[in-house]
Amino acid sequence: MTGYSKIAIVTGANKGIGLAIVRNLALQYPKSSLNAGPLLIYLTARSSTRGEEAVKTLLADPQLKAAKALTQDGGLSTITFGHLDITDETSIRYFKDLVKKGYPDGIDILVNNAGIYIDASDVNMVKNLFKTNYYGTLAMMKEFLPLIRPTGRLVNVASMDGQLELYSEPLKQAFAEASKTSTEACTVLMEKFIADLETGKGETEGWPVVGYAYCVSKAGEIAATKAAAVESAKSGGEVLINACCPGFVNTDMTRGHGTMTVDEGAKTPVLLALGDIGGVTGGFWKDGVIVEW
Template sequence: MVTHSRVAAVTGANKGIGLAIVRNLALQYPKSSLHSGGFLIYLTARSAERGAEAVNTLNNDPQLKQAKVLAQDGGDTTITFKELDISKTKSIKDFSKFLKQEHPDGLDIVINNAGIALQGFSSDLVKETVETNYYGTLEATQDLLPMLKSGGRLVNVSSMAGSLKKYSDEVRDAFLQASKTDVPAVTAIMERFKSAVAEGKEKEAGFPSAGYAVSKAGETAFTKVLAMEESKRGRNILINACCPGYVKTDMTRGGGAKTPDEGARTPVMLALDDIGGRTGGFWQSEKEIEW
């Protein structure tokens, strides 16, 4: 078994921003502060076929070839596919079990990019969106976080759609308070939102009629909680949430202003660069911003 000094896992990485994140991790690793020997990146996706296709695309990427960063071209980085569906507990458990066996020394980087953005608004759509974007990301994060080595990075790709400007003062304050309390406090707000939508009263309850936006507010909030908890434990792990910006991908139905590579900049910076030990932040355009 080849040993790699550095190991990363990127979820939802067969296309769009996720694929660009893997590509830019490979490109930027040689010049990064984390650079030390072989680098293994797990590109994960729900479909084995699409995942294998994505790895093949990257292995033949002209820029990666020219930069000679991949192991096949004499570089340090190997990109490999592993199946992961964050909406299924068994899939998350299988993935983390595999990583524990393969990498008993732990991981260096986890970037949670997987998520869904469904069209329309209904109780069922909200349920599915919150289940995947909030609960799925939370479960994947909680399973993979203990595996991060000292000096490791965890980045959750959230969204400005989850900005707190869209809520009543009461809900906004509840989110801010929950982000300084614990995960159950954040989960309680998610459940409150789902119930309000089921009753057709989310507006009266102080929420926007937008499942994606609220799921991402929850993701940012729990990221802040976990950063606080890890700091209290004295673990040297940097945990941040970020917004990639409005990126032209399938998720935005081609309506974005940024390219996937531009969208990958902030998550890749948070994974590889010296960010001065900052943790628990919400970032956009390579800067920490107000949530």
């Protein structure tokens, strides 16, 4: 597998914002400063059937056809399916080994879009939520960040629900400190939330109620993104690592209540993947600008 100048991976990309991110990477890559020749985009998903169908949809996409964005139409981008379940360490490592074998020189873009929303009403549901939104994203960062070439990009799709306004002052400070320290420190905070829920001390310790577990998972994701940027910079890494909120997008996750299209939701993730962001790393972005966490 050779012949590609740039390699991109998008997780949870068989529908919604993830699918739109893949489409817009292909559309915008030719005019981006990262354009150095042919681009391969891995559209990844847990379901092979849904993932392969998504690729077929994009191969016939009117926007991509009109722009002649894909190699089949004379363009620069090739979209291929990659099976990946970010909640399964074996799946992550299998996909990583596949990518390393095919492209030993490394990759250039990783967009961690995969995530779930659950109205968690008990601790087991919270653990399931965290398995994807926090631990799955963290595992992807740890496994794939070493593969990203210098000047590459790592983008985690988070949410404004991950802002810290819901927490007690001591917890706000703990999140802020962890985000400047290490991903391990962020994980300790996530473990504390679960432990406090299990012992019935969640609210007395300053956490939001159990129904806000999605918010906590996204706060952890943002903190871990910032911490990964700190860790990478300390080791001399040049990869730009950022988190973003796509906005209130009309998808299955928002149960059709979102006010933005999926292409609008893809704008900031694609900006962070391809655009001129002035070398910023460790930021939390919305609508193309850094926002307060």
